[in-house]
Amino acid sequence: MRSPLPAHRPSSRGDILASTLALARGGATISLESAARAAGVTKPGLMYHFPTKEVLMVAVVDHLMDSYExxxxxxxxxxDRGEPTLQARLLAYLDWICDGHFDSGDLVMFADPRLRERLAATWNERLGALVGIPADAPPERRARLHGVRLIADGLWFNAAAGGLPLSERDRAEVRELGHxxxxERS
Incomplete structure (x- = not known):
């Protein structure tokens, strides 16, 4: 005797996270209900993986950061792929930002004012591991490295928020300045 077919397709954490991020990229308000609909699962099916909106959104930020990494x-x-230097990581970050295409979905950690602090903490922890500047670096070096990270962060935020675009030439000049x-050639 054949077993009955499932009532709905099996849910997967990855599918739910991708669907929720796509929902954010489309500018929709994220709730457990809207995320479940977007993923094609029931709300209880979604809640099996993500019991609260906070758990879901932290996972979405981690999912986004995984793709960034x-x-x-x-x-x-x-x-530099084994143990990349901070210099190599910062240059990769700057180059990736200069070449990338970002949108409002990349700002998912700012989407819900009630969760902003928790999501920003997750974001900062993950980003800090990639491009955090060591406190023991010489002050002039720290200032330069912070400047490059902030240039890249500003480019990223400007693109994700739909701010004033840079021409290709201006973007190339900003990249060269960061390099x-x-x-330490300037």
């Missing part, structure tokens, strides 16, 4: 890893020179600052 993958993209940055591909930009590292082969010699000079990291490499």
């Amino acid at each position: 993958d993209a940055l890893g591909r930009r590292l020179p082969a010699a 000079r600052l990291v490499e």
